[in-house]
Amino acid sequence: MHIPGLISFVQVSLISLLSLFMKFLIVGLGNPGEEYAFTRHNIGFLIADELVKQFNGNWSPGRFGDIAEIGIRGKKLTVLKPNTYMNLSGKAMRYWMQQLAIPATQTLTLVDDLAIDFGKVRIRPSGSAAGHNGLKNIEECLSSQAYPRLRFGIGSNFSKGKQIDYVLGKWNKDEEPELPFLIGHCVKACESFVLRGLTPTMNEFNK
Numbered sequence: 001m002h003i004p005g006l007i008s009f010v011q012v013s014l015i016s017l018l019s020l021f022m023k024f025l026i027v028g029l030g031n032p033g034e035e036y037a038f039t040r041h042n043i044g045f046l047i048a049d050e051l052v053k054q055f056n057g058n059w060s061p062g063r064f065g066d067i068a069e070i071g072i073r074g075k076k077l078t079v080l081k082p083n084t085y086m087n088l089s090g091k092a093m094r095y096w097m098q099q100l101a102i103p104a105t106q107t108l109t110l111v112d113d114l115a116i117d118f119g120k121v122r123i124r125p126s127g128s129a130a131g132h133n134g135l136k137n138i139e140e141c142l143s144s145q146a147y148p149r150l151r152f153g154i155g156s157n158f159s160k161g162k163q164i165d166y167v168l169g170k171w172n173k174d175e176e177p178e179l180p181f182l183i184g185h186c187v188k189a190c191e192s193f194v195l196r197g198l199t200p201t202m203n204e205f206n207k
Helices: 003-020 040-054 086-100 133-142 163-167 176-196 198-205
Strands: 023-028 060-062 065-072 075-082 107-113 121-124 149-153
Touching (some): 023 040, 023 086, 023 176, 040 065, 040 075, 040 107, 040 176, 065 176, 075 086, 075 176, 086 107, 086 133, 107 133, 107 176
Parallel strands (some): 023 075, 023 107
Antiparallel strands (some): 060 065, 065 075, 121 149
């Protein structure tokens, strides 16, 4: 290959590499349908909705879920709400990662967590599914536990045998007034993840 051709090849490669680092996939987990719309298990959908709203995006139906395209300071975000129901969330996430050529490191999964107190946020680069069916399916579909996730604490204020009712239940009168601020806080975490990276975001929001 002569030098001009080599330079062109390198330039195209650099442009492709830079464009890769400008793309992100944000996946809010939840169940489709009005009966699940404002339940604890659907906090991922609620955060995704607010993220798209704040950055003037619009939802449209896509393969395996609703899709919105937004921009944050030059970064391109695809936001996904799978319509596969929680237990098959990985199918939708894998499809869009492949479709958009986005690596797992540039995805952020938004999910509820019983083991964390209400309103607390824990952001991690990887980890076990901890019994969460949506995360279990993502792990199966990606053949890996190494994908960033934002866990939103929903607490565990339920009696024995009532876990499913609690998770699929509506927010109570004490929780509901706090949600707008807490969801907004999670949107800021998503923005930080895209603009500053995972480690600075964990340092700021895992408190």
